[in-house]
Amino acid sequence: MSVKISESPAMPYLQAENVGKMYGDTRVLNGISFSLERGKCLALLGPSGCGKSTLLNILAGLLPADEGKVLLDGKVIEDAATGLSLPAQKRRFSVVFQDLSLWPHMTVAENVAFGLEYLGLGNEEKHRRVDEALKRVEIFPLRHRHPITLSGGQQQRVAIARAIVVEPSVLLMDEPLAALDANLRETMRDEIAGLIRRLNITTIYVTHDHTEALTIAHQVAVMKEGSIEQIAEPRKIYDEPATTFVASFLGSANAFLYSYEMEALRNSSGELLFPPRPAGNWHLLVRREHVRIIPVSQADEFPIEDLIQWKATCVKNTFSGERYEVQAVTPKGEVFRGFTREPLPLDHPVLVEFDPRQVMLVEK
Ligand code: ADP
Secondary structure: OOOOOOOOOOOEEEEEEEEEEEEOOEEEEEEEEEEEEOOOEEEEEOOOOOOHHHHHHHHHOOOOOOEEEEEEOOEEEEEOOOOEEOOHHHHOEEEEOOOOOOOOOOOHHHHHHHOOHHHOOOHHHHHHHHHHHHHHOOOHHHOOOOHHHOOHHHHHHHHHHHHHOOOOOEEEEEOOOOOOOHHHHHHHHHHHHHHHHHHOOOEEEEEOOHHHHHHHOOEEEEEEOOEEEEEEOHHHHHHOOOOHHHHHHHOOEEEEEOOHHHHOOEOOOOOEOOOOOOOOOOEEEEEHHHOEEEEHHHOOOOOOOOOEEEEEEEEEEEEOOOOEEEEEEOOOOOEEEEEEOOOOOOOOEEEEEEOHHHOEEEOO
């Protein structure tokens, strides 16, 4: 008998195995599983009400799981089957909330030191840790200021310093940018992405904003109605959405039902354009960048061979700075989003063009 030696993947640091949660008769989490390496960031991404905060609270030990297990560094810290639930303070998870919760009457240094209150450290050790945390997030020169005198971004750093000063096993961030205005949110998004990489702290980042999740996290879990639809690196989530929900939530790809008519389409050499349609409700996905939407009058006289060209009507034109995001609907009701340099006339006939070789097939 031969023993297969597989490549050893990095040890998972934080793991969830089949975590489930009910509120009364309502199921809010269903079979949640993931594993995250030490020092990496996982974003929980999904619309409001999909269970992100409930999952965060279970990980933090603030809410018991009804099913499944949570492991930290190989040790079980939550197990619904045995009722084991390591108390929150013993997990040493730090949370940064949306409202930051800074004390206005305390200086920056005092706010950060507050995180150490319950650790029973001597004064010298406390000072050393506070200074180090302030330096790590690069706000040491602001240590004597009060939060009200700081910019939104600086306040955010104070909240992060207070969270990391306890040297947490895991940093949990719950929609930390949701309350900021659009400009600051964009700056802070890039800052937090940089900080997380530099600090090397295992982080769970909850957000409903896909750009935030894709920018900040190493892994993104897209959630819908209490389940994880897809978990993968940001690039893969964007380029290869596993379900129509992921594609539409990220706005990255157009999804349409794989119909009988399409199954029969053939190219100029008589070969089928798409692989045979498996049983069930399959959808085709085509990324927005791969769709060309043009006025019918501008159609090429000799289009590239085997391109799919469908008639549609332009229903929306949105100027986004560098380009127009256009939406067109086919007579069958399929909605296509694409980009153009010039706006297209609304309610006018257009052609939707895409290459069948760039189409992905997904089951739901
Ligand atoms: P998200 O953070 O993704 O917005 P939540 O985890 O807050 O979602 O909520 C998931 C679902 O659980 C929602 O339908 C919400 O209404 C429900 N829920 C949250 N907390 C409670 C509670 N204490 N009792 C009953 N239902 C709750």
